[in-house]
Each structure stands twice: as C-alpha cells, then as structure tokens.
Amino acid sequence: MKREENDAFSRCHPAVGFVFFVGAIGLGAMILHPAYILASGIFAVSYYCLLRGAKGLKLVALSIPVFLFLTFANPLVNHDGQRVLTHVFGKPYTLEALIYGMVIAGMLVVMLLWAGCYNAVMTSDKFMTLFGGVIPTISMLLLMVLRLVPNMIRKIKQLAGARKCIGRGAGENATRREKITDSLNVISALMTWALEGGVITADSMRSRGYGTDKRTTFQLHALRRQDAALLIWMGLLAAAIIALIAGGGTAADYTPVMNITPVAGRRVWGFAAYCLFLSLPTVLYVKEAVQWRISRFGI
Amino acid sequence: MAHFEIRDLSFSYASAKGRLSLEHVSFSVERGEYIVLCGRSGSGKTTLLKQLKPVLAPAGKRSGEVLFNGVSVKQLSERDQAAKIGYVMQNPDDQIVTDKVWHELAFGLESLGCDQKTMRARVAEMACYFGIQDWFHRDVANLSGGQKQLLNLASIMAMQPEMLILDEPTSQLDPIAASDFLNTVRKINLELGTTVLITEHRLEDIFPHADRAVVMDGGRIIADDIPRNIGKLLYEQENPMFTAMPTPVRVFYGARGEGRCPLTVREGRSWLSEAFPAPPRLTSLPEEPLEEDIPDPALTMKELWFRYEKDSPDILRGVSGEVPAGSLCAIVGGNGAGKSTALKAICGINRPYRGKIKVFGKPVEKYKSAELFNHCLSMLPQDPKSLFVKKTVREDLEEMNKDKARVQEIAELCQITALLDSHPYDLSGGEQQRAALAKVLLTEPRLLLLDEPTKGIDSFFKETFAQILAELKQKGITIVMVSHDVEFCARYADRVSMFFDGQILTTDTPQRFFGGNSFYTTAANRMSRHVFSHAVTAENVIDLYRRNMEDEG
Numbered sequence: 143m144k145r146e147e148n149d150a151f152s153r154c155h156p157a158v159g160f161v162f163f164v165g166a167i168g169l170g171a172m173i174l175h176p177a178y179i180l181a182s183g184i185f186a187v188s189y190y191c192l193l194r195g196a197k198g199l200k201l202v203a204l205s206i207p208v209f210l211f212l213t214f215a216n217p218l219v220n221h222d223g224q225r226v227l228t229h230v231f232g233k234p235y236t237l238e239a240l241i242y243g244m245v246i247a248g249m250l251v252v253m254l255l256w257a258g259c260y261n262a263v264m265t266s267d268k269f270m271t272l273f274g275g276v277i278p279t280i281s282m283l284l285l286m287v288l289r290l291v292p293n294m295i296r297k298i299k300q301l302a303g304a305r306k307c308i309g310r311g312a313g314e315n316a317t318r319r320e321k322i323t324d325s326l327n328v329i330s331a332l333m334t335w336a337l338e339g340g341v342i343t344a345d346s347m348r349s350r351g352y353g354t355d356k357r358t359t360f361q362l363h364a365l366r367r368q369d370a371a372l373l374i375w376m377g378l379l380a381a382a383i384i385a386l387i388a389g390g391g392t393a394a395d396y397t398p399v400m401n402i403t404p405v406a407g408r409r410v411w412g413f414a415a416y417c418l419f420l421s422l423p424t425v426l427y428v429k430e431a432v433q434w435r436i437s438r439f440g441i
Numbered sequence: 442m443a444h445f446e447i448r449d450l451s452f453s454y455a456s457a458k459g460r461l462s463l464e465h466v467s468f469s470v471e472r473g474e475y476i477v478l479c480g481r482s483g484s485g486k487t488t489l490l491k492q493l494k495p496v497l498a499p500a501g502k503r504s505g506e507v508l509f510n511g512v513s514v515k516q517l518s519e520r521d522q523a524a525k526i527g528y529v530m531q532n533p534d535d536q537i538v539t540d541k542v543w544h545e546l547a548f549g550l551e552s553l554g555c556d557q558k559t560m561r562a563r564v565a566e567m568a569c570y571f572g573i574q575d576w577f578h579r580d581v582a583n584l585s586g587g588q589k590q591l592l593n594l595a596s597i598m599a600m601q602p603e604m605l606i607l608d609e610p611t612s613q614l615d616p617i618a619a620s621d622f623l624n625t626v627r628k629i630n631l632e633l634g635t636t637v638l639i640t641e642h643r644l645e646d647i648f649p650h651a652d653r654a655v656v657m658d659g660g661r662i663i664a665d666d667i668p669r670n671i672g673k674l675l676y677e678q679e680n681p682m683f684t685a686m687p688t689p690v691r692v693f694y695g696a697r698g699e700g701r702c703p704l705t706v707r708e709g710r711s712w713l714s715e716a717f718p719a720p721p722r723l724t725s726l727p728e729e730p731l732e733e734d735i736p737d738p739a740l741t742m743k744e745l746w747f748r749y750e751k752d753s754p755d756i757l758r759g760v761s762g763e764v765p766a767g768s769l770c771a772i773v774g775g776n777g778a779g780k781s782t783a784l785k786a787i788c789g790i791n792r793p794y795r796g797k798i799k800v801f802g803k804p805v806e807k808y809k810s811a812e813l814f815n816h817c818l819s820m821l822p823q824d825p826k827s828l829f830v831k832k833t834v835r836e837d838l839e840e841m842n843k844d845k846a847r848v849q850e851i852a853e854l855c856q857i858t859a860l861l862d863s864h865p866y867d868l869s870g871g872e873q874q875r876a877a878l879a880k881v882l883l884t885e886p887r888l889l890l891l892d893e894p895t896k897g898i899d900s901f902f903k904e905t906f907a908q909i910l911a912e913l914k915q916k917g918i919t920i921v922m923v924s925h926d927v928e929f930c931a932r933y934a935d936r937v938s939m940f941f942d943g944q945i946l947t948t949d950t951p952q953r954f955f956g957g958n959s960f961y962t963t964a965a966n967r968m969s970r971h972v973f974s975h976a977v978t979a980e981n982v983i984d985l986y987r988r989n990m991e992d993e994g
Contacts, residue, residue: 267541289540292582297827304827307788308884309814310840327840331830338866342535347552348496350597351523355554360547360564 149193150430151423155369156268163260165380166420167253175392177405178416179248185420186255192427193262201258205251212250216243222397242396267362274359297335301328379419386412442511443469444604444636445493450505452492462488464660470638475630477647478640479685480657482869482899486640490608494526524553527602531609533589537581542573545581545592549600563599571595571625587618591625598629605629607639612870612897615776615925620646642899645687645964649704656682672702685900688964691979696986709968717972721989725974726981731950732765737802739888739919740764745796747786756782757793758943769910769920771930774940780923781823784890788820800888819886823893825877829865834876837865841883855879855909871902889913891922895929907933931955931963931977952977
C-alpha cells in the first residue's frame with residue numbers, strides 16, 4: 143500500500159491530525175441530529191475522495207448498500223413510533239423507527255468514512271511521534287507487532303509458493319483433510335521462522351543499546367506556528383460545539399415521539415462551528431491548491 | 442595500545458559438551474585497520490566475532506581475555522558496547538526493528554537517550570552520507586535487500602562507533618548490491634578511520650584492500666598476515682581455503698607464475714603482459730559449437746508475456762527459448778530483470794497472459810498439477826528455508842517419499858547423510874541448500890529449476906554443489922538455473938542466456954558468451970582478455986599459460 147503525504151492536512155503535525163479525528167469521531171458519536179450527521183457526511187466524503195482520488199469513491203459506493211440495509215432493518219426490530227406504515231410479520235413498521243434507522247445508519251457510515259481518513263492520514267510513525275515519548279515500551283511493542291503481521295503474510299505466500307513448486311501443498315483437488323494437514327505444516331514452519339527471526343531482531347536491538355537508558359523519541363515532525371494556530375482554532379470550535387451539545391442544542395428524539403430541535407436562532411452559530419471544524423482538512427486542501435496556482439501562474 | 446586484543450581465547454558452546462569452537466585464539470586489531478577474517482563455514486568466524494561484543498555472546502564456557510582499548514570487554518557497560526562497537530549481521534531483514542527508514546536510523550540514538558538536536562543532526566548526516574535521503578520516508582518493507590543492508594549499516598554508523606564488525610554482510614545480496622555495500626564499508630574505513638573487522642565469502646572485492654587477512658580453520662587461527670602473503674601460504678599448505686582466493690591469486694599460483702603475486706584484475710593484467718611480451722602462440726582453447734537446432738527440447742518457451750496486475754508494467758516481454766534435454770542452462774542478468782518471474786511462469790505460479798510453455802513437448806497447462814510436479818518438473822526456491830516444514834531433515838525428506846531406501850540414496854547423493862537428524866534451521870547456508878535440493882529431488886524431476894542456488898554459499902560448498910549437479914546431469918536430468926554468479930555459470934553451465942528487459946537476448950556457450958562481454962564477465966576473462974581470447978575461468982587461463990610456457994621452455 144502506498145501512502146504519500148501529498149495533502150496539506152496530512153503534512154501538519156500529528157497532534158493536529160489526532161485532535162481532529164478525536165473531535166470528528168468523538169463529537170459525531172454524541173450527536174444524533176440529522177443535519178449534523180449530513181454535514182459530517184459531506185465533509186467526510188469530500189476529504190476521503192480528495193485523499194484517495196477515484197479509488198475513494200469505491201468505499202463511498204460500498205457504504206450506500208450498508209446504509210440502506212441498516213435503515214430498512216431497524217423498523218423490523220424497533221416497533222416504537224406513532225405513524226405505522228405497514229405491518230411486517232404481524233409487527234408494526236413505523237415511520238419513526240425508519241427515520242431513526244436512517245440516522246443511526248448514517249452516523250455509522252460517516253464514522254466509517256472518517257476512520258478511513260484516519261487510516262490514510264495517521265500512519266504508524268505519526269502515532270509513534272505522539273505516544274512514543276509518553277509510553278515508549280508499549281508503543282515500541284505495538285509497532286513491532288504491527289510490522290510482524292505483513293511480514294507473516296509475505297512468508298506464508300513464500301512458503302505456499304515453494305511447496306507448490308515441488309508438488310506439495312494443497313492443490314485444487316485436495317481433500318479437506320489434506321488441506322488442514324498442509325496448513326498445519328505451513329503454520330509450524332512459520333512459527334519456527336518467526337522465532338528464528340525474533341532472536342536475531344532481539345540481538346539487533348540489544349546490540350544497539352535497547353534498554354540501556356531512558357528512551358527518547360526522534361521527532362520527525364516539528365510543531366510549527368501554523369500547527370499551533372490550528373490546534374487553538376480547533377479547541378475553540380470544539381468548546382463551542384460541546385457547549386451546544388450540553389445545552390441540548392443538538393437534541394433529537396425519534397421514538398416513540400419524533401422531536402428534532404430545529405437549527406435556528408443562536409443554534410445556527412453552533413452548527414456553523416461544527417461545519418467549520420469538520421471542513422478543516424478539505425479547506426486546507428483547497429487553500430493549498432489555490433495558493434499553488436496563484437504562486438505559479440500569478441493569477 | 443591495540444584497539445582490540447584477543448588473548449588466548451577458547452570457547453565451547455553450552456550444548457557442545459566440551460567440544461571447543463574456538464581454540465587458543467590470539468590476535469590484535471590496531472586502531473583504523475581493515476581486517477578480513479576468512480575461513481570456510483563452520484570454522485568459528487561468527488563465534489569469534491560474537492565474543493567481541495558480550496551482549497551478543499552465546500552461552501558457553503570461555504577462557505582467555507578480550508581487551509577493548511586495554512580494558513576487558515566484560516567490564517564495558519551495555520551502553521558503551523552499543524555505542525562503541527557496531528555489529529552488522531548476515532540477514533538484512535531480521536535485523537531491522539522498526540517499520541520506517543527514518544525511524545530505523547534513529548533507533549540506536551533513541552535507545553541511548555540522545556536529545557532531539559543531536560539526533561536530528563546525526564540522522565540527517567547519515568542519511569546524506571549513505572545516500573538514503575531519497576528513500577528516507579519509505580516503509581522498510583518496500584526496500585530491496587541491498588538497501589536494507591545499507592540501512593542496517595547506516596543505523597549503526599549513526600551511533601558513531603569506533604569499531605565496526607560485519608558478519609558476512611553481503612551473503613544475501615546480489616553481486617552489484619554486494620559490491621556497493623563493500624565499497625561503502627571501505628569508504629567508512631578510509632574516510633572516518635573506523636576500525637573494520639569483516640568476514641566474507643566474496644573475497645574478490647575486499648581481499649586486495651584489506652590491511653591484513655586472518656584465516657581460521659577448525660576454531661583456530663592458521664594464518665594472520667598481509668593479503669599477498671596469505672595466498673602464498675595457503676597455496677603451499679594446500680589448504681582448501683585456497684579455492685576462495687581472488688581469481689588473480691589462484692591463476693598466479695595455479696600457473697606457477699613468477700614475480701609478485703597479483704591481487705586485483707589490474708595487477709593480473711600487467712603480470713600476464715610481462716609474461717607474454719609477444720602474443721603467445723596459442724591464444725584460445727578448443728571450443729565446442731553451440732547446438733542451434735535442438736531435437737526434443739526439455740523446455741520450450743514461446744513469446745511469454747506477463748505482468749502482475751492489470752495496469753502494472755510487463756515483467757516478461759516476449760521470452761522465448763529452448764533448453765536441450767540433459768543440459769545445464771544458466772540464465773544470467775541484472776536484478777529485477779524478470780529471471781525469477783520467468784521460472785515461476787514455467788511452474789505455473791505466474792500465468793503468462795500470452796505465449797506458450799511446453800515441458801517435454803507438452804503444453805504446461807495440459808498437465809494436471811499432480812502429474813506436472815511428480816516425475817516431471819520441480820523448483821528449488823531462492824530461500825531454501827521455505828521448503829522446510831518439519832523438525833528434522835529426515836522427516837522433511839520423508840514427507841516427499843515414504844520409501845526409506847530412496848531417501849537414503851538421495852541423502853547420499855546430496856552428501857547430507859550426517860545431517861539427517863538435525864533441525865533444518867541448525868544447518869549452515871550450504872547445508873540447507875543441499876538438504877532443500879534433496880527434498881526437491883525426491884519428486885524425481887526430469888526438469889529441475891534452480892533459483893539463485895549459490896547465493897550465500899562459500900566456495901567449498903559451491904564445488905560440492907557443482908559435483909551434485911554434474912551427477913544429476915549424468916542421470917539425464919535437465920537443469921535450468923537463474924543466477925547472478927557469473928563465475929559459477931562460466932565454469933559449470935553448458936549454455937548461458939542473457940536476460941534483459943524482460944526477454945532472453947542471447948544464448949551461447951559460456952566461453953563465447955563471457956568471452957564476448959567486456960564488463961558482464963568473469964574476473965579471469967577480464968584479466969586475460971588482452972592476451973587470450975575466450976578464457977573465462979581460472980582453469981582456462983592456467984591451462985593456456987602452461988601450454989604456452991611449455992612451448993617456450
């Protein structure tokens with residue numbers, strides 16, 4: 143998988159990314175208001191597509207059936223609500239439950255998209271930069287475990303390929319029993335291999351002084367003024383949104399009686415803050431593109 | 442004061458029941474020296490190197506002393522050992538701890554608790570010195586073997602050690618990457634004054650530049666002298682280590698030359714020029730022509746095209762060629778040219794999207810998998826370890842064939858009878874290679890494919906391996922091997938093909954193939970081409986030299 147840090151937001155200090163995603167996912171989980179979920183969805187899709195290009199649309203397209211399924215499934219298990227549309231299996235299928243399903247499904251899909259963005263932006267080295275200093279041993283361990291998995295997969299492929307070339311290993315018409323015996327063989331070989339490699343890695347670590355002193359962490363990313371400014375900006379917006387949530391400004395009930403707080407009056411400001419917060423990666427992206435054109439072509 | 446001094450060191454592994462792996466070893470290393478430690482596999486080189494850095498030393502009984510700057514290494518703190526004595530191991534992959542290049546470079550400094558400013562400066566400095574800046578942000582998983590080993594070296598040099606110990610660092614690399622790596626080590630020694638102690642199979646590249654060579658055999662030091670004298674000494678002792686000497690040295694003593702022994706190709710050329718001021722009478726050995734039309738080829742490839750993914754570039758771009766039955770064909774070519782991919786295509790692991798492969802005249806897709814890999818086709822993969830799945834070599838072989846007599850027979854052929862009850866992972870590289878070959882041979886193939894069979898094997902095992910291949914050929918088995926090892930191909934192959942840009946460009950006999958090339962050829966050919974034509978092995982040159990000298994005398 144090739145990950146290039148080719149957008150302005152990814153290039154920010156990892157703390158900016160981390161705070162943003164904690165905010166986007168954490169706040170998103172607290173709000174069941176359709177307007178907010180829709181806003182979050184728009185910004186998640188736009189940023190995800192900017193990150194992944196045409197491939198990004200694949201996940202978006204994939205999330206539509208998930209969304210529809212969850213929407214229509216909810217009324218089958220949740221029968222609360224006043225406006226009965228029809229009866230399924232003798233149970234009421236209500237409009238409230240349908241809308242509630244739509245909101246829950248929307249929230250889930252949006253979270254999924256943000257998680258996709260997180261994956262692309264917050265690479266493991268950024269995670270290490272943030273937490274390597276705080277919990278050096280655990281983050282080191284985590285890093286090594288994460289590295290182990292793709293290594294294992296590569297080795298399984300190599301083993302299976304080698305066995306196929308000598309006519310061993312389960313072919314297309316092997317019985318289930320043969321397949322199981324063969325996988326056991328491969329797994330046991332894999333374990334020996336991993337142990338052998340582990341001993342060398344441990345030697346290599348000790349030989350480079352692992353555990354002789356208190357570890358420091360190499361900071362690849364320096365915290366610049368822009369990063370600090372962004373952190374403060376996000377902090378202010380988040381405070382405004384939390385105040386809004388605490389004041390019941392985003393309250394929405396669906397069953398048994400539908401009651402959605404309208405986005406009006408002073409609550410508009412809260413909604414604006416939420417949109418400004420979530421649009422940050424997209425805005426940075428667009429801003430950079432515009433700046434580049436101006437500097438390049440003087441337009 | 443010597444930088445490192447080893448006094449009367451003996452060592453036996455805890456599991457060896459008193460058998461000594463090192464016997465009364467004494468030698469010293471001066472500050473800034475470049476020392477090559479050579480010896481066959483199992484002669485105790487690695488055991489000795491590990492004693493120099495106690496955190497790596499295995500459990501066992503030891504006597505004698507190892508002094509570093511006049512102080513016993515045992516009194517060095519782990520921190521000092523880490524910072525002052527750098528140690529690069531064989532396997533490029535397993536030494537790497539983290540997942541990013543920049544992080545790996547910083548790993549040692551992080552462990553020593555360096556502050557940000559020093560760390561930044563050192564990492565930047567090392568990245569530039571080793572030319573790593575272009576792949577500084579990459580995942581280590583995407584690096585080539587040569588890049589990985591360079592990264593291992595750089596991450597150790599970032600700690601600015603006084604002493605660098607390298608244990609067969611290039612055994613897993615292709616020749617071009619290996620010689621890049623060794624040049625970097627030499628540069629470090631020359632430019633930074635770091636003391637270097639290195640063990641290597643590929644003496645050709647480093648022997649001439651070393652200040653001293655130390656030869657080990659059976660846990661003892663049998664020679665410790667400047668390289669030029671070592672060749673003479675080994676020749677006079679008729680030591681099997683002599684076969685590992687650089688080609689000019691072997692030619693010089695083999696031909697009983699006069700004057701000063703040449704160490705490099707350049708010196709070899711001037712030595713030959715002096716020996717033959719006028720062109721010699723006999724300039725080439727009789728050659729056999731290449732058979733152009735091949736009746737009943739064992740393998741036919743016609744216009745193979747292959748790519749890994751729909752929109753990735755083509756790896757094979759019209760590979761065509763025929764392999765006569767009962768011959769040993771070598772395919773040589775650069776890294777990433779697609780040689781291994783071509784072998785996998787023949788096995789059916791990679792399916793070409795265009796073109797035809799015929800094995801013994803029958804299209805490969807017409808074979809059933811069981812039929813193809815039994816009594817027909819078999820492949821020895823690049824890493825022999827990937828064939829071992831059992832606890833002992835015997836069990837591994839019996840997985841292929843239950844017939845104990847047959848297993849015994851093959852084990853004898855591959856000279857591994859003494860190793861049958863060992864764990865496959867406890868064998869040395871050369872032994873693993875032969876055990877894996879035995880396992881492959883138990884499928885009773887008529888066409889045997891070998892992927893880089895001589896990688897990481899020392900010169901003695903190579904000879905044994907060549908003998909085994911010769912015996913197989915006598916039994917009528919066709920062998921196709923892909924290799925970087927031009928010396929091996931020149932000496933043992935019947936036909937050599939050049940793989941370049943996804944296709945086979947030329948095929949010829951080794952004499953004419955390597956004799957016609959000026960760069961991609963053997964050291965023997967490079968040193969003798971101005972006097973003899975088409976002499977591609979040390980034996981060829983010795984033969985021609987002697988015949989001409991006899992005429993004169």
